[in-house]
Amino acid sequence: MSDSGPWFFAWCDGAQTLDVYLATLSALVHPGTQMTVMNDGNLTDTTSMDEAVAMIRTEFAEGPSGGALFDVMLSGTKRLFGCSSDCYTEEAARDISAGPIFMSTCDQRRFLCSYLELAWGRGPRSIEAEAAVAWHLLRDDLEDLLLRLCAPDASGRIRTGACANAGDWIAPVRMCATYNADAREIARDLALSWLQRQDKEMVSRNAGLSLEALRARVEAAPAGARVPLKGGSERAHALSRETVLKALATPPSALLEALEAAAAPDEAWRAAEPRAREILELTSQIAETGEGPPTWAVHTDTRAHVRFLRKHAPFHVRRLAGGGVILATHPFRSLWPLWVDALFSLGLMP
Numbered sequence: 001m002s003d004s005g006p007w008f009f010a011w012c013d014g015a016q017t018l019d020v021y022l023a024t025l026s027a028l029v030h031p032g033t034q035m036t037v038m039n040d041g042n043l044t045d046t047t048s049m050d051e052a053v054a055m056i057r058t059e060f061a062e063g064p065s066g067g068a069l070f071d072v073m074l075s076g077t078k079r080l081f082g083c084s085s086d087c088y089t090e091e092a093a094r095d096i097s098a099g100p101i102f103m104s105t106c107d108q109r110r111f112l113c114s115y116l117e118l119a120w121g122r123g124p125r126s127i128e129a130e131a132a133v134a135w136h137l138l139r140d141d142l143e144d145l146l147l148r149l150c151a152p153d154a155s156g157r158i159r160t161g162a163c164a165n166a167g168d169w170i171a172p173v174r175m176c177a178t179y180n181a182d183a184r185e186i187a188r189d190l191a192l193s194w195l196q197r198q199d200k201e202m203v204s205r206n207a208g209l210s211l212e213a214l215r216a217r218v219e220a221a222p223a224g225a226r227v228p229l230k231g232g233s234e235r236a237h238a239l240s241r242e243t244v245l246k247a248l249a250t251p252p253s254a255l256l257e258a259l260e261a262a263a264a265p266d267e268a269w270r271a272a273e274p275r276a277r278e279i280l281e282l283t284s285q286i287a288e289t290g291e292g293p294p295t296w297a298v299h300t301d302t303r304a305h306v307r308f309l310r311k312h313a314p315f316h317v318r319r320l321a322g323g324g325v326i327l328a329t330h331p332f333r334s335l336w337p338l339w340v341d342a343l344f345s346l347g348l349m350p
Contacts (some may be wrong), residue, residue, distance in 0.1 A: 003108045003109075003129045003239035004105065004106055004107075004108060004167075004168070005103040005104055005108035005167070005331075006104065006105065006108065006111065006112075006142070006163050006164060006176070006331045007102060007104045007163065007164055007166065007167050007168075008096070008103045008104065008145055008146055008149050008162075008163045009098055009099045009101070009102045009159065009161055009162050009163070009164075009169040009204070010024070010099065010100070010101040010149050010150045010158045010160075010161040010179075010317070011099050011100060011101075011159055011160050011161065011204060011208055012100060012101065012157045012159065012208075013157070014089075014090030014093060014100060015089070015090065015157050016062050016088060016157050017087050017089070017090065017093070017100045017101065018056075018057065018066065018235060019223060020087075020101065020152075020157050020158060021056075021066070021085070021087035021101050022053055022057075022192065023152040023153055023155075023157075024085070024101065024103075024148070024149050024152045025052070025053070025056075025068060025085070025154070026049065026050070026152065026170060027148045027149075027220045028069075028070065028072050028073070028083065028085070028145075028148050028149065028152075029049065029068075029070045029072065029074060029121050030071045030073045030080060030102075030140070030150070031072065032047060033047065033071040033080070033123060034070075034071070035047070035049075035052045035068050035214065036068065036070070036071065037052050037054050037056055037059070037066075037067070037068045037069075038055065038059045038066075038067070039055045039058075039059075043062075046350060048183065048307065050052055051314055052068060055107055055316075056068060058348065060087065060089065061101050061347050063089050063091075063092065064089050064092035065086050065087060065088045065089065065092060066086070066087055067084065067086035067087065067194045068084070068085060068086055068339060069082065069083070069084045069106075069133035069249050069316065070082075070083060070085075071083070071086075072145065072148075074141040074144065074145070074165070075140060075141065075144040076137065076138075076139070076140030076141040076144065077113075077137055077138075077140075077141055078200055079092040079141075081105055081106075081107075081110075081111065082085075082105065082106035082107065083103055083104065083105050083106060083145075084103065084104055084106060084192065085101070085102065085103035085149075086101075086102060086105075086301070087100060087101045088100050088101075090275060093204065094296070096202075096204070096205055097168045097169055097170075097203075097204065098169055099167065099169050099202075099204030099207065100204065101149070101158075101201070102169075102224055103145070103149055104167070106144075107312075108165075108292075109301065109306040111138075111141070112134070112138060112188060112300075112301065112331060113133075113134040113137045113138050113177045113300060114134075114299060114300055114301040115298070115299055115300075116130075116134065116137075116297075116298045116300060117135065117283070117295040117296070117297060117298070118130065118133060118279050118283050118295060119282035119283045119285075119286055119292055119293045119294070119295045119297050120279060120282075120293070121278060121279070121282050121293050122293075123278060123279075124246065124273060125301075126272065126275050126276075126310060127311055128268065128271070128272035128275075128276075128308055128312075129272045129275035129276040129279060130271065130279070130300055131256075131305045131308045132272045132273060132274070132276035132299050132315075133206045133279050133283075133300075133342060134300040134305070134309075135309065135313055135314075135330050136276065136280060137271035137280075138330070139316065139328065139330075142163065142176075142311045142328060143177065143316070143318060143326055144176060145163075146161060146163050146177055146179055147179065147301075147320070147326065149161060150179040150181070151179070151320070151322065151324065152288075153179070155323060156181045156182075156240075156322070157283055158179075158181060159180070159181050159182075159185075159207065159208060160178070160180050160185075160188060160189075160192075160207050161178070161179040161181060161250055162175040162177060162178045162179065162203075163175060163176055163178075163328075163331070164176055164331070165176040165331035165332065167308070169198060169202070169203045170203065170230065171192065171193035171194050171196040171197055171203065172188075172189035172190075172192050172335070173190065173193040173229065173239075173335050173336045173339050174193070174202065174229065174230070174334045174335070174336055175334065175335060176328065176329050176330060176332075176334060176335065177326060177328035177329070177335070178326070178328075178335065179324065179325060179326050180222070180324055180325050181238070181322075181323070181324045182210070182324060183319060183320075183323060183324055183325035184252040184323075185211055185252070185257070185258060186213065186256060186325055186327075187244075187247045187248045187253055187255060188207075188211060188214065189339075190239070190243075190244050190247050190248075190339065191211070191215070191217075191218055191247075191248060192206055192207060192214070192243055193229070193239065194221075194227060194239060194241070195217055195218070196227065197227035197228070197240075198221055198225065199217075199227070207296040208222065212346065214248070215248050218241055218244050218245055218248070219241075219245065221241045222241075222243070223242075224242070225240070225241040225271035226239065226240045226241070227239050228239045228300045229336055230336075231248075231279065234236070234337075235337075235340050235344060236340045236344075236349060237340070239259065240262065240349075240350070243343060243348050243349050243350075246348045247348055249305065250346060250348065252349045255327060255342065255346070256319070258323065258342035258343075258345050258346050259315075259317050259327065260288065260314070260317045260341075261342070261345065262339075262342040262345060263314065263315035263316060263317050263338060264312075264314075264337050265312075265315070266312055268308075268311075268312045269312045269313070271313055272312075276284070283295065283312055289298065307331050308331045309333060309334045310330075310333050311331040311333075313330035313333045314329065315327065315328070315329045315335065315337075315338040316328045316329070322333065
């Protein structure tokens with residue numbers, strides 16, 4: 001049986017946690033499907049959102065958390081997918097690295113499209129193209145889940161969130177995706193990463209700080225201080241106090257434009273794209289018409305596939321209509337190489 005994951009995290013003001021969490025359920029749960037919640041110490045199934053909400057409110061009031069198991073219709077691949085999510089009381093959330101609200105899918109390998117039936121057609125088999133196909137199928141689903149968790153409505157009550165292939169909310173630049181309700185605060189990801197690595201504090205404890213407060217925390221560190229950061233970049237393996245302060249002082253529009261420029265696919269990915277799109281088109285044709293070349297079972301979580309995705313999976317900078325922004329890449333990779341290239345292009349990293 002596959003493990004859970006990826007994991008999605010969201011931060012909101014502690015006093016609003018329960019109401020925000022219930023809003024996320026409304027945005028996530030597929031109508032008419034079964035939900036499983038705790039009721040008087042026992043797991044209870046219901047298809048009524050009103051009943052589920054009442055039981056979650058009771059469980060949350062008793063502390064330290066409330067949660068549910070439910071099905072989500074993934075927007076990209078149109079798969080009905082099992083997920084679990086929880087929210088924690090303000091007191092309990094202080095000691096939980098996942099933060100006040102978090103969610104995971106119930107089958108990591110299936111969510112990551114680790115097993116596919118693909119039509120190769122007349123062309124040769126290509127591990128690089130197969131890996132690219134998996135990311136094409138996955139990207140919309142991953143971003144959609146993060147967005148529905150972090151922006152279930154237009155209230156903006158969730159300031160920031162993230163996604164990773166593990167169950168802890170670590171430095172945002174080491175995650176595979178982040179969400180910021182206000183794109184003008186994109187430097188928050190960098191400052192939170194610095195604090196998590198420098199002061200060893202959980203990201204969720206500082207996620208709600210203003211940019212001014214974050215700047216003051218970074219400034220308090222000794223001049224020249226650096227923190228190690230692993231995440232696949234060949235250009236930099238550490239982040240300096242001065243780089244973070246310069247980024248916080250840089251106009252947000254310049255940071256976003258640099259990130260967008262740095263998100264361009266590399267040569268290896270561009271080389272794999274034509275064959276990947278050919279495979280996708282042939283496979284879609286068979287799914288729609290039942291006719292076409294034979295399909296073959298493909299496992300996209302082999303060492304070779306994972307190695308290619310960790311090094312070459314592209315980044316996506318998605319500006320949202322409501323003023324927010326999502327940064328994303330494959331869960332096998334981190335956002336650190338994207339940030340490094342953007343910071344170098346702006347002259348902010350020595």
